[in-house]
Amino acid sequence: MKILFLAAEIAPFVKVGGLADVAGSLPLALAELGHDVRLAMPRYYVVDPNKWGLRKIIESLDVPIGIGTTSIQVLEGELPNDNPNARVPVYFIQNQHHFERDKVYGYADDGDRFAVYCRGVMIMLKSLDWRPDVIHANDWHTALCINYLKTIYRDDPFFAGVKSVFTIHNLAYQGVLSPYWLGQAGLSHLGLVWGDRDGMVNIMGRGIAYADAVSTVSPTYASEILTPQYGEGLDWLLNYRWGHLWGILNGIDYNIFNPSTDPYLISHYTAKTVENREDNKTELQARLGLPVDPNIPIIGMVSRLADQKGFDLVASSAERILEKGVQLIVLGTGEYGYHEFLYWLSHRFNSQVRAILGFHADIAPKIYAGSDMFLMPSRFEPCGLGQLIAMRYGSIPVVRHTGGLVDTVQEYYPDSGVGNGFSFGSYEPVHLLAAIDRALAVYHQPNLWQDLIRKNMQRDYSWTSSAQQYLNFYRQELGLS
Template sequence: LSWAPDIIHCNDWQTGLIPLYIKDNYSWDKLFANTASLFTIHNVAYQGRFGHGTLTNAEITNDLYYPGGPVEFENTVSFLKTGIVFTDIINTVSETYAREILTNEYGAGMQYVLRERQHELYGIINGVDYEVWNPETDKYIPHHFSINDLSGKSRNKKFQLTRLGLPFDENVPLIGIVSRMVAQKGFDLIAQVMNELMKLDCQFMILGTGEDKYENICRSMEFYYKDKVRAYIGYSNELAHLTEAASDMFLMPSHYEPCGLNQIYSLKYGTVPIVRKTGGLADTVQDWNEYNSYGMDVGNGYSFEAYEGFALENAVKRAINDFHNKPVWEKIMKNGMARDYSWRKSAEKYVELYNKAISKRRG
């Protein structure tokens, strides 16, 4: 190509060798003498770990492989660790997750490596494409609506419930879930309090696939509570959009969530998120009751900290209670709809990190 990039933006373990190649394998090539790198971690649990033979296959010098060395991790060659060690700047996909992965609970063993570089570790929330996820233009929903005219949201709810064969009552909240059905997404908590949730005056629309036991729990919820629950085991892009547009609330009780996107979609659609306060969920969802207790009416959802079923249940109850106070509920909806999580804002922050990396590389 005969041109030198100012920066190479590497994403996850699959690109973890690039910073090493720039600084070692191709250090002789003056073309890359000023090329910096940014390494983005989307999920620290995915570490790209391979056997010792990878050193030869990947042309990594044996001098870098020793206990605690820059490419060695628990007797394997880790591409993730390699990227962390050799890149100029590191970031992950939310400020809270950037702090969490420094801890023993969330670091997946990589926390010790990251702590060595914590002053060069940043968090930037993922952006969303509002040309695709926008209730004013969404091609998958029958009734468009906006922050200035919410009437279409109730019509979407009625459309969705009628289509699903569930009774429509504007005073009964519909709670949506679009997720992989796995413990990491909090389905173990849902299983803990399933019977208690079914006693509440609300309905559920659940969409996704995952572990058999959680799929079967969702099927049983629909079987035993035919007037309250519909579970679609599979994935439908149309149904995902409809669920966002029609639901009054959106449940995301994740054990950990580096960023999360569905809570951001939900905010745009006036679908009030109920989340566990972790990772990107903590950065994008502000608990209405918590902020209201400080005299601030800026909350846009509900959150809980303890990874316990009762904490999830309590958050859902608080949301349902406020749902019946229509002026308060509309305020919460509009607080969320007014937020801007477009890629434009995230891109501006990435440009800042590019400049940091370039400055560091060039000294």
């Protein structure tokens, strides 16, 4: 198959969230299975052409925006990869006005910016004379490509037979804009369409409505978003598309997330040498200025600081968690109120709490390898990668029973040995605390705990299985071979 994979962020070039990890890993896994996979993303200011060896392959293309045009250039690079038989080109849409900024998202003109990106991708494909079998768009920033494919380019012979897939990574972010914006995108002649709602343009809704097939990032989340509780106002549309909606669990790149080779760890280990893991725990404690004692249980969190991730629940439970004699280490950035709370908590409980507010690539793996438990009390979680990475590194997940956390973490029962972590359902402090208590009870039985670590480290959450499911998805839903 010839697959064009679209995402607003792709690791390692630029990363805001888990979407970047998926966009940097799934295409490689598909390429390793023998398919021609290419990516396209904006060339942001932080993407250094010299660092990534980008070369300009198109000097200038005019892209309509509003009543005029803007000029884009196209640069080409590759996803870093050790497999010479799985080359994955990446096309970067360059436009100084729209993309050379400090942030990826969060600007008042994001609608215009991603319209230029999406229209630019369609024009670029014709210029390169490369026609994909499927355009695989991810989240609202790329959904206009599917909208354009089924409207402006519907009768264009070049795009005849091109299929489309839209993947929802987080339904909460929809790209809701004024109807007046349609003129900017060149779509005013169509007016509002059935993917829109409440008199506003809904770009996420358009992706769902126009795509030949829709997927999301875990089976449970695919079921949850059909309900008013999780559907974010689009449950009616998703129910309409239910027959073409799949839930395919994300994976993680086992070459990157590998405790036997991770360059940031002081001591490497495998499921057969779990005893070496303890050196990483004491090194983490020493580095962060916590009391160094391998017997003190460490609860780690690497997360965006937001209500969605359960930080309101953490805030209301924190002091009672710390009464259990644990150390709590949090790495992340997000809502200002949670920054303030974690500053206060780390000063109030200086011997137990450390908050690293920002993203530090060298510290995240140290937390995965040095913590005993990994906490994810999410209000909702489409898939979640943190729990998969934690298990890979031997940190036992304590999670809320929602979304992809349901599909990857099952309650551990010491008597039977069934399960791989600890979970709770009701979004209340008492249930979070009870799950931590169950985890601590097993932690204090070292033989059981070590067996649980080994079992989790041997689980396979690599992209190989997920990539095969996506191929089945393309074949069954799009008729591709």
